[in-house]
Amino acid sequence: MSPRRQLPSSNLTPADVSRLKVLVVDDHAMTVRLVTDVLRAAGVEHVHGASDGLRARDLLSAIHPDIIFTDSKMPHMDGLEFTRSIRRAAIHADPRVPNPQVPIVMVTADRSVRDVHIARLAGVNEFVIKPFTPAALLSRIQLVLTKPRPFIISEAYVGPDRRRRVELNYSGPLRRTSDPDEVADGVERDQARETIGVELEAMRRLVAARGGVDRATLQMIYRVMQHTTFRARQVRDRAVERASLSMLAYVDAMGGPDACDPEVIEAHFETIGALLKTEALDEATAAKLAQDLERMVAMKTMLRRVAAA
Known part of the structure; x- marks a missing residue:
């Protein structure tokens, strides 16, 4: 098995990642499992789950997490109140909260300014x-642990310094007409290829951890491939x-995980990995690798149509 890759510019080593203790809080068990599988596939060995803020708060003293991922909307105690209860312990000591400064990442569909x-x-x-991708989760771990912000304790506010601009980690297609169509800078190209490689490795490990491709995994693969398409287009990596x-x-074409052949998915992973690793690959060879995939897909699609007829 190849060594676990890290996100670009990360100072975290595989040993650092393996020692992390992470708490995942969400009232949807499938989301907890998905986040857990992504983190474990990336090398995080200690991942714990809770279905709401009350249950999570009761686990804090036993787990002593290094980082918390929490949903925003949950029954009993939502992510916002859960976060406030942790931060309040910096002023009013709470035996249930051993570390009021623990980094908290909110996993949410709410993206408005408010x-x-x-x-x-x-x-x-x-x-x-x-919906998130493996790189989105891993990049937040990297950010909060390698670039921590000062912790503020005051009557008006308790928490990380808010003066740094918040990034919502959106990595899909650019949406403003003023955004550039392509990025040709060599540094940007290297960073894009490295990020694609990290996502690819994370997905391969996730598929292995889950024992195959189920619906949730396939949806994540689809999002990762959308992002890969965008990043490759930006740096003119046509293959x-x-x-x-x-x-x-x-x-x-397949329409669902039950109809997708894991060997076809792995073939795409293998080809993209080969294209990323070989800088000196000539255009003709790279184009042939991509063409072979297209022929495979065309054949599988035809066979499916014949079977359905």
Whole structure:
């Protein structure tokens, strides 16, 4: 098995990651499991789950987590009140909260300015927007642990310094007409390829951890391939763009995880990985690798149509 890769510019070593203790709080068991599988596939060995803020708060003293991922909307105690209860312990000691300064990442579908402002006032460090990808989760770990912000304790506010601009980790297609169509800078290209590689490795480990491709995993693969297509297009990596588009076309044609052949998915992973590793790969060879995938998808699609007829 190849060594676990890290996100670009990360100072965290695989040993650091393996020792982390992470608490995942969400009232949807499938989300807890998905986040847990992503983190464990990335090398985090100690991941604990809770279904709401009350249960999570009762676990804090036993777990002593290094980082918390919490949903915003949950029964009994939501993510905002859970965060406030942790931060309040910095002023009024609470035996249930051993570390009031523990980094808290909110995993939420709420991305409005108002929602972000309220969460920041509660003392949230960072955000991951649903639906998420492996790199989104891993990048938040990297950020809160390698670039910690000063912790503020005052009558008006308790939590991480809010003066740094909050990033919502959106990595999909650019949306403003003023955004550039392509990025040709060599540094940007290297960073894009490294990020694609990290996502790819995370997905392969996730598939292995879950024992195959279920619906939730397939949805994440689809999002990762959308992001891969975008990143490859931005840096003019045509072969990687074609390979990721081929994966998207295959998933669309199959219509669900039950019909997707794991060998076809792995073939796409293998090809994209080969394209990323070989800088000196000539255009003709790279184009042939992408073309082979397209032919495979065309054949699988035809066979499915014949079987359905």
